[in-house]
Amino acid sequence: MRPTVGIREVAERASVSPGTVSNVLNRPERVAAPTRARVLAAIDELGFVRNGSASTLRAGHSRAVGLMVLDIANPFFTEAARGVEDVISERGYALMLSNSDEDAVKERRNLRMLAEQRVQGLLVTPVDDEAPELLALRERGVSVVLLDRPGARPDQCSVAVDDVAGGRLAVEHLLRLGRRDIAYVSGPPGIRQCDDRREGARRALDGADGARLREFAAEGMNVRGGLDAGQRLLAGRRTPDAVFCANDLLALGVMRALLRAGARVPDDVAVLGYDDIEFAAAAAVPLSSVRQPTYQLGRLGTELLLDECENPDGHAHQQVVFQPELVARDSTG
Amino acid sequence: MRPTVGIREVAERASVSPGTVSNVLNRPERVAAPTRARVLAAIDELGFVRNGSASTLRAGHSRAVGLMVLDIANPFFTEAARGVEDVISERGYALMLSNSDEDAVKERRNLRMLAEQRVQGLLVTPVDDEAPELLALRERGVSVVLLDRPGARPDQCSVAVDDVAGGRLAVEHLLRLGRRDIAYVSGPPGIRQCDDRREGARRALDGADGARLREFAAEGMNVRGGLDAGQRLLAGRRTPDAVFCANDLLALGVMRALLRAGARVPDDVAVLGYDDIEFAAAAAVPLSSVRQPTYQLGRLGTELLLDECENPDGHAHQQVVFQPELVARDSTG
DNA sequence: CTGTTAGCGCTTTCAC
DNA sequence: GTGAAAGCGCTAACAG
Numbered sequence: 001m002r003p004t005v006g007i008r009e010v011a012e013r014a015s016v017s018p019g020t021v022s023n024v025l026n027r028p029e030r031v032a033a034p035t036r037a038r039v040l041a042a043i044d045e046l047g048f049v050r051n052g053s054a055s056t057l058r059a060g061h062s063r064a065v066g067l068m069v070l071d072i073a074n075p076f077f078t079e080a081a082r083g084v085e086d087v088i089s090e091r092g093y094a095l096m097l098s099n100s101d102e103d104a105v106k107e108r109r110n111l112r113m114l115a116e117q118r119v120q121g122l123l124v125t126p127v128d129d130e131a132p133e134l135l136a137l138r139e140r141g142v143s144v145v146l147l148d149r150p151g152a153r154p155d156q157c158s159v160a161v162d163d164v165a166g167g168r169l170a171v172e173h174l175l176r177l178g179r180r181d182i183a184y185v186s187g188p189p190g191i192r193q194c195d196d197r198r199e200g201a202r203r204a205l206d207g208a209d210g211a212r213l214r215e216f217a218a219e220g221m222n223v224r225g226g227l228d229a230g231q232r233l234l235a236g237r238r239t240p241d242a243v244f245c246a247n248d249l250l251a252l253g254v255m256r257a258l259l260r261a262g263a264r265v266p267d268d269v270a271v272l273g274y275d276d277i278e279f280a281a282a283a284a285v286p287l288s289s290v291r292q293p294t295y296q297l298g299r300l301g302t303e304l305l306l307d308e309c310e311n312p313d314g315h316a317h318q319q320v321v322f323q324p325e326l327v328a329r330d331s332t333g
Numbered sequence: 334m335r336p337t338v339g340i341r342e343v344a345e346r347a348s349v350s351p352g353t354v355s356n357v358l359n360r361p362e363r364v365a366a367p368t369r370a371r372v373l374a375a376i377d378e379l380g381f382v383r384n385g386s387a388s389t390l391r392a393g394h395s396r397a398v399g400l401m402v403l404d405i406a407n408p409f410f411t412e413a414a415r416g417v418e419d420v421i422s423e424r425g426y427a428l429m430l431s432n433s434d435e436d437a438v439k440e441r442r443n444l445r446m447l448a449e450q451r452v453q454g455l456l457v458t459p460v461d462d463e464a465p466e467l468l469a470l471r472e473r474g475v476s477v478v479l480l481d482r483p484g485a486r487p488d489q490c491s492v493a494v495d496d497v498a499g500g501r502l503a504v505e506h507l508l509r510l511g512r513r514d515i516a517y518v519s520g521p522p523g524i525r526q527c528d529d530r531r532e533g534a535r536r537a538l539d540g541a542d543g544a545r546l547r548e549f550a551a552e553g554m555n556v557r558g559g560l561d562a563g564q565r566l567l568a569g570r571r572t573p574d575a576v577f578c579a580n581d582l583l584a585l586g587v588m589r590a591l592l593r594a595g596a597r598v599p600d601d602v603a604v605l606g607y608d609d610i611e612f613a614a615a616a617a618v619p620l621s622s623v624r625q626p627t628y629q630l631g632r633l634g635t636e637l638l639l640d641e642c643e644n645p646d647g648h649a650h651q652q653v654v655f656q657p658e659l660v661a662r663d664s665t666g
Numbered sequence: 667c668t669g670t671t672a673g674c675g676c677t678t679t680c681a682c
Numbered sequence: 683g684t685g686a687a688a689g690c691g692c693t694a695a696c697a698g
Contacts, residue, residue: 006675017685022677032683047469052449053395054675056386057690064429064450073415075408082406085432089439094446096397097430099418106422113427116385117397136380223615252615259617282556282585284592284617339691350669355693365667387691390674 005046014042025050056118064094065121065305066114068107069147072099075277076247076294077125080147083298084123091306093120104128111137121305123147123298143308145301149192151319157308159301159320161292163193166324167200170244170272170290171213173326175204177333179242179270180211185229185254186246187221194221194246197274201244214240218250226253234261241269242332248273248280248289255285255331266333276327286329293322338379347375358383389451397427398454398638399447401440402480405432408610409580409627410458413480416631417456424639426453437461444470454638456480456631476641478634482525484652490641492634492653494625496526499657500533503577503605503623504546506659508537510666512575512603513544518562518587519579520554527554527579530607534577547573551583559586567594574602575665581606581613581622588618588664599666609660619662626655 007025011018016035023031024039031039042048056062067084069077081097088095096119100107104127111133114122121143126134129149138144144156151158174182184201186194198215205211216233218225226245230253233240243258245251251273255265263269265285273280276291300320308315340358344351349368356364357372364372375381389395400417402410414430421428429452433440437460444466447455454476459467462482471477477489484491507515517534519527531548538544549566551558559578563586566573576591578584584606588598596602598618606613609624633653641648 004675007677008675018676019678019686020684023684026677030683035683049445049448049469051390051451051675053386053389053451054690055677057384057390057675057692058677060690062386067430072418073408073411075406078406078408078411081430082432085405085430089431089443089446092446094450095430097400097414097418097428098422099415110422112382113425115382117427118384118386136382223611226615249611249615252612256615256619278556278582279585279612282559282582282589282612282616286589337691340693341691351692352670352694353668356668359693363667368667384691387674388693390676391691391693393674 005048006051007048010039010042010046010048013046014038061120062094062118063092064096064117064119065123065302065309066096066098066117066119068098068100068110068114068122068124068126070100070102070125070127072097076275076292079294080298080301083295084302087299087302087306093306100127102127104131107131108133115140115142121145121309123301123305125149143305143312145305145308147301148297150321154319155317157301157304157317157319159297159304159322161297161322161324163196163324164200164203166274166290166292167197167244168204169200169324169326170197170274171201171204173288173328173332174242174244174270174272175208175211177242177270180208181214181238181240181242182211183214183216183233183240183243184246185216185218185226185233185243185250187218187225187250189217191221197246221247222249223253223256226250226255227257228253230254230257234258234263239263239269242272243269244272246274248275248277248287251287251289251331252279252283255283255287259284266331270332272332281329283331285331288329288332289327291325291327297322338381339384340381343372343375343379343381346379347371394453395427395451396425397429397450397452398456398635398642399429399431399450399452401431401433401443401447401455401457401459403433403435403458403460405430409608409625412627413631413634416628416633417635420632420635420639426639433460435460437464440464441466448473448475454478454642456634456638458482476638476645478638478641480634481630483654487652488650490634490637490650490652492630492637492655494630494655494657496529496657497533497536499607499623499625500530500577501537502533502657502659503530503607504534504537506621506661506665507575507577507603507605508541508544510575510603513541514547514571514573514575515544516547516549516566516573516576517579518549518551518559518566518576518583520551520558520583522550524554530579554580555582556586556589559583560590561586563587563590567591567596572596572602575605576602577605579607581608581610581620584620584622585612585616588616588620592617599664603665605665614662616664618664621662621665622660624658624660630655
């Protein structure tokens with residue numbers, strides 16, 4: 001373990017004062033070229049690395065932003081996180097990741113942690129929009145951007161995808177194919193995305209004569225939940241002629257239940273998912289799905305966040321809503 | 334934006350000295366219960382949040398650890414990250430995530446960033462094991478644990494899964510089913526995991542008469558790469574009777590190519606994947622795969638790391654190698 | 667058990 | 683264009 005090398009040692013080696021080293025680091029244009037070169041050389045030779053906590057302490061804010069998601073293992077958030085990380089890394093920031101696990105208690109604990117770390121901004125898909133820690137963060141001047149929560153509030157930025165439109169797209173597609181007896185397989189109650197997609201589905205049905213929407217709630221928004229919902233759906237008196245699922249994992253499960261029971265997809269039953277994950281196209285019957293610009297969601301959210309961080313005065317809050325897109329594959333014929 | 338509330342304001346409100354507040358925060362047992370209660374109340378009333386950078390500056394190390402992976406969107410790393418995050422969060426640390434994208438340049442940049450942030454430890458799947466920034470980090474006393482890189486070095490901890498054993502398991506399984514003409518679909522050259530799995534596959538073949546292993550390298554370790562490899566494999570004079578793929582995404586692609594061409598799985602061709610991702614069981618023909626304890630990998634790696642951070646003297650480096658496990662489903666009969 | 671105090675390493679006026 | 687010095691908020695060592 002070598003002795004700590006700080007700005008002081010660099011200064012000594014380059015025969016300048018610490019202040020000048022700091023200037024080289026932060027406002028290089030104010031330093032004469034030869035001096036600057038000497039300092040840079042010294043930095044290099046000594047392997048100096050700026051102490052972030054000291055800068056942060058002095059500056060009052062760090063070069064780190066937080067990202068809090070509901071589930072880091074979910075492909076949706078993973079893809080968004082890629083967008084976030086790309087921007088963060090391009091712009092020389094650090095990313096503090098945390099995972100609320102859809103648990104308000106864990107969320108509050110993590111928010112506390114992020115506050116202690118003095119993150120400069122936060123991208124968050126909150127479990128509890130009104131968590132006092134979240135408000136407190138904003139009160140202390142931390143920029144907050146909402147991710148995948150359509151922002152009701154005009155006083156902050158948000159990026160989201162229009163889930164109502166997605167649900168509508170989905171069901172319109174099924175109706176166009178002549179399906180009339182449609183099942184909607186959602187996740188457990190209380191998930192906003194599921195609710196919005198259902199709402200969209202209902203609206204699409206409004207004009208359609210003789211069409212109906214039946215609902216099945218899965219226990220979890222994963223393959224197993226879909227399998228189970230698929231079985232319940234098959235147990236009914238009449239099997240629907242189309243199934244719209246709140247995400248692709250559910251759809252894969254439903255499809256498996258159907259195929260196993262001898263139903264033909266899409267001839268007997270059309271299956272439609274949501275998210276268009278990588279595996280959708282690879283299913284036995286390639287899965288039609290509703291695609292969201294997930295990576296872009298992460299990217300744009302982060303750009304808005306950094307803009308707000310770096311330019312708090314000139315910043316205008318915006319609530320961005322992306323439109324989803326239908327990807328038709330074999331599972332809906 | 335309310336005025337900053339620091340330890341000083343808390344002290345004043347509780348009518349104690351700043352030192353006592355610090356003691357309440359860090360060594361509560363040294364403070365008399367009534368005093369402690371007063372201080373706690375003041376903290377609460379004022380909404381005081383400890384300034385992490387100041388502590389870090391003073392202490393010389395932060396309560397943050399870094400995690401650098403090759404690809405945050407890959408389910409393997411995602412699952413490991415869940416294990417990491419769970420431990421980090423339980424123990425009250427913060428997690429700085431970075432993504433090297435398998436790019437040595439980006440890796441070095443990110444390592445620099447983490448060094449500046451003064452992370453206390455780092456979990457990393459390095460692109461370049463010998464990156465000077467990595468060595469520098471260790472020289473400054475940052476604990477480093479290697480993730481999914483079987484550690485040759487006895488001077489650091491590592492957690493990994495035995496990929497040679499996994500490859501062997503896979504091919505032994507296929508041989509046991511009477512398959513003799515086996516194809517190995519790997520990713521692009523130079524990926525250690527692929528090389529190790531191939532090596533294991535070869536060893537399994539050593540004792541088997543009349544069995545052979547043909548290799549197909551995909552361009553990317555994703556579904557598309559598998560589709561493409563599957564087509565090349567079908568174009569050959571003789572279609573193999575089994576395909577072992579270096580991961581599940583490849584296997585799903587290969588399976589799709591096979592089914593589309595009218596081959597029956599597993600009757601004509603058995604297909605075997607690697608990783609046992611959630612979607613494996615949900616494929617049209619449920620995919621047999623080699624399962625790795627990915628979540629545990631992340632958990633244990635982090636526990637080792639924190640142990641080393643918190644107890645540098647009593648810490649004994651260990652190189653942990655987990656054993657993979659075969660999960661037989663329909664795709665191999 | 668509690669208070670006092672001296673920095674941690676850096677940035678940033680303000681002189682020169 | 684460069685140097686000197688104060689202090690960001692906290693902790694730990696020491697004194698009382």
